[in-house]
Amino acid sequence: MTELLAKEAQDEKWGMVIDLDICSGCQACVTACSMENNIPFVGEDEMAYGRGMQWMRIRRYWEGEYPDVMPDHQPMLCQQCGSAPCEPVCPVFATLHSEVEKINLQVYNRCIGTRYCAINCPYQARTFNWFDYEIPAPMNSYLNPDVTVRRRGVMEKCTFCVQRIVKGRQQASAEGREMEDGDVTPACAQACPTDAITFGNLSDPESRVSKMVRSDRAYKELENLGTEPRVTYLKGGKSYGG
Amino acid sequence: MAADVKPFIGSKASPHQESEAEELRKEHLMLDPMPRDEMNQMVMEAMTTTTRKWWAWVIGLGLAVAVLLFGAWGYMIATGMGVAGIRRPVYWGIFIVTFVFWIGISHAGTFVSAILRVFKAEFRRPFTRAAELMTTFGLAAGALYPLIHLGRVWVFYWMVPYPNARWLWPNFRSALVWDFLAITTYLLSSTIYLFLPLIPDMAMARDRSTGWRHFIYKLLALGWRGTEAEWFRLRKAISIFAFAIIPVMFSVHTIVSWDFAVSMVSGWQSSIFGPYFIIGAILSGISAVVTILYILRSTMKNMDYFIRKEHFDALGKLILIFSMSWAYFFFNEYILAWYGGDEALKQVLTLHATGPSAWVWYTMLICNVAIPWLFLWNKKVRRTPWLMFIITLLVNVGMYAERYTIIPLTLGHQRSPFDWGIYNPTIIEVSIALGTLCLFIFLYLIASRIIPLVPVWEVQEGQMSHTLRKIGKTEIPSVTELE
Amino acid sequence: METNVRMILFKEDQVDQASEAIETLHHHGISDKDISVISGVPFSEKILGRPMSWTRVPQIAVAGALFGFIIAMLLNFLVPNLYKLSVGGMPLTPIPTSIVVTFELTMLGLLISTFLGVFIEMLSPSFGPKGYHPKISDGYIGILFNCPIHADEDTCFELQDLGAEIVDVAEVKQP
Numbered sequence: 001m002t003e004l005l006a007k008e009a010q011d012e013k014w015g016m017v018i019d020l021d022i023c024s025g026c027q028a029c030v031t032a033c034s035m036e037n038n039i040p041f042v043g044e045d046e047m048a049y050g051r052g053m054q055w056m057r058i059r060r061y062w063e064g065e066y067p068d069v070m071p072d073h074q075p076m077l078c079q080q081c082g083s084a085p086c087e088p089v090c091p092v093f094a095t096l097h098s099e100v101e102k103i104n105l106q107v108y109n110r111c112i113g114t115r116y117c118a119i120n121c122p123y124q125a126r127t128f129n130w131f132d133y134e135i136p137a138p139m140n141s142y143l144n145p146d147v148t149v150r151r152r153g154v155m156e157k158c159t160f161c162v163q164r165i166v167k168g169r170q171q172a173s174a175e176g177r178e179m180e181d182g183d184v185t186p187a188c189a190q191a192c193p194t195d196a197i198t199f200g201n202l203s204d205p206e207s208r209v210s211k212m213v214r215s216d217r218a219y220k221e222l223e224n225l226g227t228e229p230r231v232t233y234l235k236g237g238k239s240y241g242g
Numbered sequence: 243m244a245a246d247v248k249p250f251i252g253s254k255a256s257p258h259q260e261s262e263a264e265e266l267r268k269e270h271l272m273l274d275p276m277p278r279d280e281m282n283q284m285v286m287e288a289m290t291t292t293t294r295k296w297w298a299w300v301i302g303l304g305l306a307v308a309v310l311l312f313g314a315w316g317y318m319i320a321t322g323m324g325v326a327g328i329r330r331p332v333y334w335g336i337f338i339v340t341f342v343f344w345i346g347i348s349h350a351g352t353f354v355s356a357i358l359r360v361f362k363a364e365f366r367r368p369f370t371r372a373a374e375l376m377t378t379f380g381l382a383a384g385a386l387y388p389l390i391h392l393g394r395v396w397v398f399y400w401m402v403p404y405p406n407a408r409w410l411w412p413n414f415r416s417a418l419v420w421d422f423l424a425i426t427t428y429l430l431s432s433t434i435y436l437f438l439p440l441i442p443d444m445a446m447a448r449d450r451s452t453g454w455r456h457f458i459y460k461l462l463a464l465g466w467r468g469t470e471a472e473w474f475r476l477r478k479a480i481s482i483f484a485f486a487i488i489p490v491m492f493s494v495h496t497i498v499s500w501d502f503a504v505s506m507v508s509g510w511q512s513s514i515f516g517p518y519f520i521i522g523a524i525l526s527g528i529s530a531v532v533t534i535l536y537i538l539r540s541t542m543k544n545m546d547y548f549i550r551k552e553h554f555d556a557l558g559k560l561i562l563i564f565s566m567s568w569a570y571f572f573f574n575e576y577i578l579a580w581y582g583g584d585e586a587l588k589q590v591l592t593l594h595a596t597g598p599s600a601w602v603w604y605t606m607l608i609c610n611v612a613i614p615w616l617f618l619w620n621k622k623v624r625r626t627p628w629l630m631f632i633i634t635l636l637v638n639v640g641m642y643a644e645r646y647t648i649i650p651l652t653l654g655h656q657r658s659p660f661d662w663g664i665y666n667p668t669i670i671e672v673s674i675a676l677g678t679l680c681l682f683i684f685l686y687l688i689a690s691r692i693i694p695l696v697p698v699w700e701v702q703e704g705q706m707s708h709t710l711r712k713i714g715k716t717e718i719p720s721v722t723e724l725e
Numbered sequence: 726m727e728t729n730v731r732m733i734l735f736k737e738d739q740v741d742q743a744s745e746a747i748e749t750l751h752h753h754g755i756s757d758k759d760i761s762v763i764s765g766v767p768f769s770e771k772i773l774g775r776p777m778s779w780t781r782v783p784q785i786a787v788a789g790a791l792f793g794f795i796i797a798m799l800l801n802f803l804v805p806n807l808y809k810l811s812v813g814g815m816p817l818t819p820i821p822t823s824i825v826v827t828f829e830l831t832m833l834g835l836l837i838s839t840f841l842g843v844f845i846e847m848l849s850p851s852f853g854p855k856g857y858h859p860k861i862s863d864g865y866i867g868i869l870f871n872c873p874i875h876a877d878e879d880t881c882f883e884l885q886d887l888g889a890e891i892v893d894v895a896e897v898k899q900p
Contacts, residue, residue, distance in 0.1 A: 050329035050663045059660040076660075083814030085506045090812070091418040092400045093410060097811045110410070112400055113323065113393015114418055115333040119653065120505045124331055124661040128393065130324030152322040153393030222657060225506060228814075278737060278765060278864025403800055411804045415815055415822045423829040431836040438843065442765070442862075449859035464847040465899075467857045468867075471778040472847070473767040478782045479843045483836065490832050497825065702864060703766045706737070724769065 013102040014160050015202035016189075017212040018075055019234040023196040025073030030056050032191030033077075036161060038147045040133030053127045055158040056188055074233070075188070075197070078125040078158035079221065080104045082228030086117035086126065094155070103160050103230070111154040118155060122222050123229075126157040160199075161186035181207040202230065263710055263717050271550055272364055273719055275705040278698070284544035285443075285694045286450050291543050292691055303684040311677025314670050315390055323393050325670045332653045332665035337391040338501075339645045340675045342519075343526070344384030344682075345425070345498050346641060350527030351377025352432060352491040355439075356484045364721065365556045367704045368548040371697050372538060373531045374436040379685045380530075381429045383678040388421065390674060417501045424497045428490055435483045438476060441466050443694045458692075495523045502648065508586040509579070509652040518571040525564040525610070526641035529634035532557050534686070536631040538695065548696050551625040558624030561637065565614035572611075586657045593655045594647055598664065602643045602651065609640025728759075728871040730854045731881070732897045733889040737766065737864035742887045744773045749887070750870055753880050759871040761853030765864040785842035786835050793834020797827040856897035869897070 033039065033056045042053055056077040063070045080103045087095050087104065094111035097104060118126040132152040135143070143149065146163040150156050161184075168184035181200050189197040200209035209232075212218065217234040267274040276284075318325050328335045351374035358366040389395050401422050403412050412419045445466035448459035466472060499519035502510040512518075532554060539549045579587045594603045613636050617623045624630065650665040703724065711720040735743040743762075750760055757776050762768075770777050801823035809817060854869040861867050868889075872880055881891050 046324070050331070051324065052330075059658065061660065076658075081813075085813060087813035088413070088415045088815050089417060089505065091412050091416040091422070093413050093810050093812070095812075097813065099811065110400070111394070112397050114391070115328075115393065116416070116418060116501075116505075118333045119507060122506050122657055124656070124658065127330075128323070128333065131322035152324075155393075278862075282863060403804070409808055411800070411807070413810075413812065414800060414805070414826050415812065415819060420822075420825045420829065423826060423833075427829050427833040427836070430833065434836060434840040438840070441847075446765070446862035449862045464844065466847070468763040468765055468861050469761050469778075469851060469853070470763075470768075470770060470773075470775060471780065471851060473764070474770075474778045475780040475782055475843060475846055477767060478780050479839050482783065482786055482839050486832060486835055486839075489828075490836070493825075493828060493832075699766055702737070706766065724767070724772075 011203050012100060012165075012201060013203040013230075014080070014165065014184075015200065015209050015213065015230045015232065016077075016160070016186075017198045017209050017218075017232045017234060019196045019198075019212075020072075020074060021217070021234060021236055022194045023073050023075060024194055025058050025060060025071060026193060027058055028191045028193055029075055029188035029197060030054050030058060032187040033158070035142060036144055036147070036187035037159070038135075038143050038149050040135050041139075042130075042133060046130070051128075051130050053129070053133070053156075055125075055127065055156070076123060076125060076221075077188070077231065078104060078160075079123055079227065079229035079231045080158075080160055082230065083226060085120045085122065085225075085227060089116045089120050090114070091116075098162075101160070101162060101165055103162065104157075105162070106155060106157055106159065108148055108150050108154050108156060113153040113155065115155065122225055122227065126155055129154050129156065266710060266717065266719060269550070269552055270708070270719060271368055271548060271552070271701070272704045272708040273710060275702075276547070278702050281698055281702065282446055282450065284547060285696050285698050286447065288543040288545060288696075289447070289691055289694055290455075296541075296687065296691070300684065300687050303680045303687065306680040307677055307684055309677075310673045311386075311681055314673040314677060318390075318670055318674075319395060325668060327666045327668040327671055329663055329665065331656055331661045331663045332650045334391070334653065335650050335665055336667045336671040336675050337387050339642065339649050340678060341384055341387030341391070342498055342645045342649070343638075343642050344380050344387070344678065345495060346519075346523035346526045346645075347530050347638075348377045348380035348384060348428070348432070348527070349491055349495060349520075349523040350380070350531045351375065351436070352487055353524050353527055354531060355435070356487050356491070359480075359484045360488070363556075364704055364708070365553055367700045368696055369531065369535055369553060370700065371436070371440070371693075372534060372695055374432065375686060375689055375693075375695075376527070376530060376534060377432045378429075378436050379682050379689070380527075381425070381432060382685065383682045385425055385429060386678060386681075388418075388425070417497065417504050420497045421501060424490075424494045428494045431483070431487055431490060435487055437462075438480055438483065439697055439700065440693060441476065442468065442699045443697060446698060447694055492520055495520045507653065508584060508657060509590040510648070512575055512579070514571060514575050518568075518575060521564060521567045521571055522641055522644060525561065525568050526638050528557055528560050528564065529637040529641075532561070532630050532634040533638070536627050536634075538690070539627065542690065542695070545695075548701065551627070554627050554630045555621065555624045558618050558630060561634065562614055562618040565610060565618070565637070569611045590652055590655050594651060597651070597655075599651055602646050606640050606643035606647055609636045610644065613637070613640075728873050729877060729894060730856055730869060730897060731872045731877070731894065732856050732858060732867055732869050732892040733881075733884050734858065734860055734892060735866045735868075735889055737866065739888055740768065740772060740866065742889070743866045743868065746868055746884050746887050746889055747773055747775065749883055750868070750880070753876055755870050755872065758853060761851075761869045763857065763861050763867045763869065765862050765866075768866070780842075780846060782839060782842040782846065785845075786839040789838020789841070790831050790835035792838070793830040793832070794827065796834070797823075797830035800830070801826055855899060857899055858892055858896060867892075 034054065037055060039053050039055060042051055056075055059074040059076050061072045063072050084104045087097060091114060092110055092112055094107050095117050115128060118128060129150050129152045164186055165184050169179060172179040172183060184199065186199050189199045198208050198212060200207040202210055204210060213232045215234055217236045218232045219235065220229045220232055326335060354366055354373035355370035389398050392398055401412050401419060441463060444459045444463035448456060448463050451459055496516035499515040503512055503515035505511065535549050539545045580591055613633055617633055654663050654665055707722045707724050709720055710717040747760060762773055762775060802818050805817050854871050856869045858867055885891060
């Protein structure tokens with residue numbers, strides 16, 4: 001069992017590809033993410049003041065001059081950087097690199113709330129629990145038992161649905177097989193109506209994500225900072241796809 | 243030496259010379275010696291006099307600390323960080339600004355009593371202790387902020403390196419842990435540095451007090467008698483401290499600046515931040531010394547003998563020099579960022595000068611550069627204590643504005659325009675910041691009546707080594723080295 | 726030989742007389758270790774013609790600095806290995822960051838042990854005749870000496886001629 005885990009550990013390097021050319025900005029991923037990860041609602045005023053708790057946000061920019069404007073959507077989430085700027089600045093190791101999944105972990109009950117990680121995240125992908133948020137009934141019955149609920153004063157962020165990764169690995173090992181492409185689907189990818197989000201193992205060159213990463217439409221957000229993001233965006237010119 | 247001055251001025255001097263000597267003595271504390279017992283009496287009197295007004299201030303400030311600082315902080319702990327105005331891109335606001343401000347103020351004492359001591363600047367003698375007290379209390383106020391700004395302050399001890407049941411040590415690669423170590427080092431060592439030269443003065447106070455005061459002073463004097471061995475040991479320790487605390491002081495503000503400079507925030511990542519912050523800290527520290535000296539001089543008994551215009555004059559010159567150095571570093575940092583062509587950085591700089599909070603940026607430049615440069619070159623201004631009081635107060639307003647510009651205003655305008663945001667401080671944040679100011683003044687008020695604010699033995703030592711010497715047709719102050 | 730602890734006082738501007746008084750005492754066969762000088766302002770031993778006093782504060786300080794340095798080394802290079810956690814593409818025990826920690830802890834060790842040195846030496850018993858007078862903190866220079874009883878009177882008169890103020894034996898006590 002442990003050998004199997006160790007072997008898989010060497011093989012795992014999770015990544016995501018988001019095709020911006022087919023993203024419609026519908027926010028289904030945002031909603032699915034909130035449901036999956038027990039993310040509280042903060043209310044209109046707080047949201048407007050920039051304290052929304054969404055782990056996945058749709059950044060909407062306008063292109064062109066009014067009245068000829070086109071919305072431009074970019075789902076932004078934790079990029080699970082290979083060389084993450086948020087990690088070394090934490091004084092208490094509340095955010096660190098996982099050796100198995102090669103993702104960026106956030107340990108809620110170790111966090112003391114310095115918010116340094118959030119400052120050092122060039123993607124602003126982290127959210128902070130400004131208060132203890134109560135999830136109103138009947139929504140509290142929907143809480144996902146696989147995910148910790150967080151209290152006030154701790155930082156949180158997208159985990160690539162690490163609970164689903166673990167579940168997928170356990171499933172495969174119970175069935176006595178290797179993990180396959182498509183075994184793990186995070187909530188956002190599952191909910192996306194246009195299938196703009198693809199998730200998979202980047203260390204497998206034949207996986208769907210690995211193939212898409214090699215596309216000539218691929219780019220990484222703020223790649224010049226050297227953070228080695230694990231999320232790749234696909235975006236072509238305006239002529240692409242009509 | 244006192245004895246040398248008197249016979250010289252006595253019989254033979256012409257009236258002209260005598261008035262010149264009189265002038266010099268009026269001007270310089272070191273040339274205006276007073277018998278030690280009278281000086282002791284003056285210091286003891288200043289220390290033990292508590293007026294009704296003083297009590298009113300102490301009680302008022304004590305209440306203010308309880309409500310503004312601990313009340314607001316307690317409310318914030320119970321409710322959540324959300325009661326502060328910080329938000330998504332601006333995760334650090336007034337708390338960190340005020341933190342940097344207090345750490346800056348705390349550079350005053352070390353600068354005055356270590357650097358000026360090492361270089362034997364004689365004008366430092368009467369106010370080293372007043373400045374060292376600022377260091378200790380400034381740090382006490384500042385060291386609260388790393389706690390205040392924590393989301394979960396009740397587990398702050400997770401940052402402390404000790405073997406624990408969690409099997410987890412702090413991350414020594416994090417600038418915040420360096421901060422913790424540096425501030426602990428500085429707080430402990432500056433408190434000791436305040437205490438060491440205080441021992442002989444504690445003995446002095448012990449000999450002239452009764453009751454609870456006698457008990458405290460006897461305890462703190464550590465049985466001081468003033469034997470040769472005791473003096474020798476004390477001087478050794480003070481000189482070790484004077485040399486060792488200077489690099490510690492530099493490291494503290496450098497590490498505070500590294501909290502910003504090691505990050506990826508555009509506008510923060512700058513190799514000049516260390517010295518830039520140190521110069522700023524010394525500028526604000528010395529200014530605060532002048533502010534406090536003015537208040538001490540005008541509210542405490544007998545202080546006008548010890549604190550004279552010459553001291554305001556000398557400190558005024560230092561402020562002018564440090565204001566110029568600050569401007570040099572500021573310009574250095576600004577022009578390279580501006581020239582470099584990094585788009586995000588350019589945006590930040592444009593925002594500082596033209597954005598909705600541009601008035602902060604202009605306040606910084608006016609108070610830190612324009613006002614000192616316009617006024618402090620003038621000897622008359624430097625020798626007018628109330629004017630110096632106003633100018634130094636403004637310099638500190640400017641330094642606060644500098645930190646405000648660097649922290650929330652820079653954070654609000656990072657690489658992705660979607661995340662830009664404006665930060666509005668809330669009443670809770672302002673209240674906590676004011677609360678620490680009240681705490682600082684409160685502690686200072688109490689301390690000013692408990693410990694001798696003037697290092698009497700250092701002043702006497704200085705007066706013994708200063709004489710008027712006749713060279714040609716006039717008298718010149720001269721210094722003998724007793725050490 | 727029976728002795729009395731005697732104390733004489735000089736005003737702060739009578740340094741010359743004080744040094745002469747010490748010389749007189751030497752003439753009377755009272756050695757340096759039977760004399761101690763106390764003052765409200767530091768005077769170097771050379772001024773008074775006394776042997777150099779000694780202190781171990783610098784050695785204690787260096788020992789403290791070494792202790793701090795060792796602690797820093799343990800924190801930098803041992804502790805991260807106890808529970809290996811990797812962050813942001815940094816090595817487990819990077820040298821550059823360890824320099825910061827080493828500096829702070831070495832200085833902390835140095836400065837605290839300097840104070841401890843002073844503290845311990847202050848509380849340790851001192852050599853020479855004991856005694857104190859509150860006038861010392863008024864700037865007086867006090868000379869304490871163990872005076873043989875038979876020479877008592879003569880010595881005192883001689884010192885009085887130098888301008889010394891003889892303190893009554895009953896008043897010479899610890900602070």
